[in-house]
Every structure is written in C-alpha cells, then in structure tokens.
Amino acid sequence: MIYLDGNSLGPLPKSVDSALSSMVTDQWGAHLIKGWNVDDWMGQPMRVGNMIGKLVGAPEGSITMGDTLSVKVYQALSAGVQMRPDRKVILSDSGNFPSDLYMAQGLIAQLDQGHELRVVEPDDVMDAITDEVAVVMITQVDYRSGAVHDMAAMTAKAQAAGAVMIWDLAHSAGAVPVDLAGCGCEFAVGCTYKYLNGGPGAPAFIYVRPYVIEDIKPALSGWLGHDAPFAFDLDYRPAMGIERMRVGTPPVLQLTALESALAVWDGVEMADVRAASVRLTELFISEVEARCPELTLFSPRDPAHRGSQVSFAHAEGYAVMQALIARDVIGDFRAPNLIRFGFTPLYIDDADVTGAVDVLADILDNRVWDDPKYMAKSRVT
Numbered sequence: 566m567i568y569l570d571g572n573s574l575g576p577l578p579k580s581v582d583s584a585l586s587s588m589v590t591d592q593w594g595a596h597l598i599k600g601w602n603v604d605d606w607m608g609q610p611m612r613v614g615n616m617i618g619k620l621v622g623a624p625e626g627s628i629t630m631g632d633t634l635s636v637k638v639y640q641a642l643s644a645g646v647q648m649r650p651d652r653k654v655i656l657s658d659s660g661n662f663p664s665d666l667y668m669a670q671g672l673i674a675q676l677d678q679g680h681e682l683r684v685v686e687p688d689d690v691m692d693a694i695t696d697e698v699a700v701v702m703i704t705q706v707d708y709r710s711g712a713v714h715d716m717a718a719m720t721a722k723a724q725a726a727g728a729v730m731i732w733d734l735a736h737s738a739g740a741v742p743v744d745l746a747g748c749g750c751e752f753a754v755g756c757t758y759k760y761l762n763g764g765p766g767a768p769a770f771i772y773v774r775p776y777v778i779e780d781i782k783p784a785l786s787g788w789l790g791h792d793a794p795f796a797f798d799l800d801y802r803p804a805m806g807i808e809r810m811r812v813g814t815p816p817v818l819q820l821t822a823l824e825s826a827l828a829v830w831d832g833v834e835m836a837d838v839r840a841a842s843v844r845l846t847e848l849f850i851s852e853v854e855a856r857c858p859e860l861t862l863f864s865p866r867d868p869a870h871r872g873s874q875v876s877f878a879h880a881e882g883y884a885v886m887q888a889l890i891a892r893d894v895i896g897d898f899r900a901p902n903l904i905r906f907g908f909t910p911l912y913i914d915d916a917d918v919t920g921a922v923d924v925l926a927d928i929l930d931n932r933v934w935d936d937p938k939y940m941a942k943s944r945v946t
C-alpha cells in the first residue's frame with residue numbers, strides 16, 4: 566500500500582500495539598483503580614500535552630489534552646468571546662473545516678447576545694480584521710487546498726485591532742513548523758489522529774497563552790478542570806493554569822496510544838520534516854503535471870504557501886480516488902471534485918510518490934475510473 570492519507574488518519578506506529586497491550590494488562594488489568602495514582606493516568610493529559618508542545622513551539626504547561634477537536638474549538642471560542650465583551654463578530658474563512666464554523670454557530674445561538682459569525686474568503690481575512698472583531702478563528706492549513714495562512718502576520722494584525730486569535734492546527738501539527746509562543750496567539754487547538762498518528766478518535770489538544778489563562782472562566786466547567794477535583798466541592802472553582810481547560814475523565818487508552826506514537830518524534834527536527842515534505846510535494850506535483858494532463862492543481866503552486874498536502878481537481882474525482890484505493894494507493898476525495906493526497910516524511914519517500922503517480926496515470930490514461938463500481942458513494946469518504 567502507498568498511504569497518502571496520513572493528513573486524515575495517521576497509520577499505526579510500530580510501538581503502539583505493545584504499549585496498548587501492556588497498558589491494558591499491566592496497568593488496567595493489574596492495578597485497576599490504583600492506576601490513576603501508580604500509573605499516573607491523571608497526569609497523562611499534561612504529560613502528553615508537553616510532548617506536543619515541543620512540536621508546536623509551546624512552553625511546558627501550556628497545553629492539555631482531551632475531548633474532540635470540535636469541543637476544544639468551542640472552549641477556545643467561548644473563552645475568546647468572553648475576553649472581548651464589547652465586540653460581537655467572530656471572524657473566520659470559507660476554507661475552515663465546517664465543524665469549526667458549526668461550533669461557532671452553536672455557541673452564538675446559546676449565548677444569544679447578538680454575535681455574528683462572519684465568514685470571508687481565505688484571501689480576504691487580513692482585510693476583514695477590524696475593530697468590530699472579537700475573535701479571529703482560522704485553520705492554519707486549509708483542509709482542502711492545503712493553503713497556509715501566515716500565523717505571525719495574522720496574529721499581529723488581529724491583536725493590533727484588539728481581537729483575540731485562535732488557530733486550529735489540525736493540519737499543521739507534525740506537518741509544518743509552528744511557533745505558538747513566538748506568534749503570540751491567545752489560543753490554539755488541534756487534533757492528534759492526523760500527522761501525530763494517535764489513532765482514530767485520539768484526543769485533541771488545547772493551548773492557551775500562559776498570561777491569558779488565569780482570566781478565563783471555562784464554559785465547560787467539568788470537575789477535572791476544578792482546582793481541587795477530589796474535594797468534591799459543590800461550586801466550581803477553576804484550576805490554576807491550563808488544567809482548567811480539562812473537562813472530564815481523560816481517555817487513558819487513547820492517550821496511551823498517542824503517547825507511544827509521539828515517541829517517534831524524539832530527535833526529529835520540524836525543519837527537516839518540512840524540507841522533506843516540500844521535496845515530496847514538489848516531486849508529486851511535477852510528476853502529476855507531466856503525466857496526468859486531465860488533472861488541475863488546486864493547491865498553491867508555491868511550496869511556501871502550501872502545507873503537507875496536495876489536491877488536484879477532476880470532474881470525476883470521486884471515481885478516480887476509488888479506483889486508486891482499489892489499487893492500494895490511498896488518498897481521499899473532498900467534494901465537489903478534489904482528490905487529496907497527504908505527504909508525511911516520517912514514512913513516505915520519493916519511491917512512494919513516483920509509485921503513486923504510476924498508478925494514477927494508468928487509471929486516467931485507461932479510464933479505469935469509468936466503472937459503476939467506482940461511482941457509488943460510500944458513507945465515509
């Protein structure tokens with residue numbers, strides 16, 4: 566198999582199977598409830614958060630783990646809106662992943678204070694940052710095109726206009742160098758099942774800039790974000806620091822898989838990963854353009870403006886992708902007409918790229934995709 570879908574679900578790292586089975590047998594099985602203390606399950610969200618922090622330029626103790634990314638988006642958004650009570654606009658772009666926009670719509674309905682979700686074209690975000698905007702919420706790497714927003718420039722513009730900046734790093738963490746502390750944003754969130762290889766349903770992360778955290782009153786005020794969860798007070802009192810963004814019981818099995826998966830990043834420099842990623846995406850684009858004239862590049866041509874994924878448009882993109890998958894070249898399809906490929910240098914090399922293009926060119930040259938069995942849409946694409 567040539568796996569070019571690590572931008573949606575990373576593969577199984579070799580260490581994870583034994584890490585999970587040891588956790589189940591030696592911790593859960595042997596220690597039962599004592600595991601919360603003797604195996605430090607309670608400390609896992611912070612421990613794993615610190616591992617991720619090293620990959621995204623966040624200081625120790627500024628990231629915690631748990632829940633899904635959609636939930637973490639909601640937490641960051643509600644905190645951001647609360648920080649700017651006099652402003653009513655949440656600004657985002659049409660390249661954002663829909664769940665982020667849906668969470669904003671849900672929050673606005675619940676607040677019922679006249680907030681507006683303003684969605685502009687990706688290229689228009691900078692100009693749309695005005696003094697009406699409470700929060701700018703942007704996914705750094707566009708899930709369809711792979712186009713990259715400049716985190717430092719946009720954060721600076723947002724803050725100069727008095728707005729709070731939230732970055733969604735779902736398609737950035739483990740894919741492109743990120744400097745959260747350097748860019749100065751107030752919030753960042755991301756998932757761990759893509760480039761970080763944490764497995765299906767792996768928990769999300771949330772970063773809050775240290776000086777901001779103490780002012781946040783969490784909207785999801787669960788007991789594990791309480792200052793003293795085991796005091797079982799009847800009233801909520803937020804924990805000190807980033808722990809207040811925890812909600813409930815950590816997903817220990819998923820965090821164990823993720824913690825093991827993250828060990829492969831030890832000694833890996835993001836700059837090296839980025840250089841290899843650029844080489845792979847450049848090779849893929851030049852090979853496809855030379856050999857597959859029916860395909861039109863949808864991603865930015867300049868690698869400086871592209872993440873670690875490449876999309877091409879084809880009118881029958883769904884069927885083309887199904888034919889590729891049937892030949893064990895795995896990418897995915899995004900409506901209405903995009904075939905999307907992720908390039909993950911930890912396990913993809915030049916031979917994978919040229920091998921994938923060999924199959925793609927054959928499928929197009931011989932219209933292999935023009936078959937009813939490749940046209941029928943499945944439930945998850």
Ligand SMILES: Cc1ncc(COP(=O)(O)O)c(C=O)c1O
Pocket residue numbers: 633634635636661662664665704708733735736756769
């Ligand atoms: C940019 C972005 N935001 C949010 C989500 C939603 O994440 P989750 O399903 O983990 O809530 C995804 C992926 O599904 C995504 O790519």
Ligand SMILES: Nc1c(O)cccc1C(=O)C[C@H](N)C(=O)O
Pocket residue numbers: 572573662708945
């Ligand atoms: N999270 C996913 C899932 O649970 C099922 C299928 C796909 C996903 C994804 O992550 C999709 C992904 N955010 C995307 O970029 O399209």
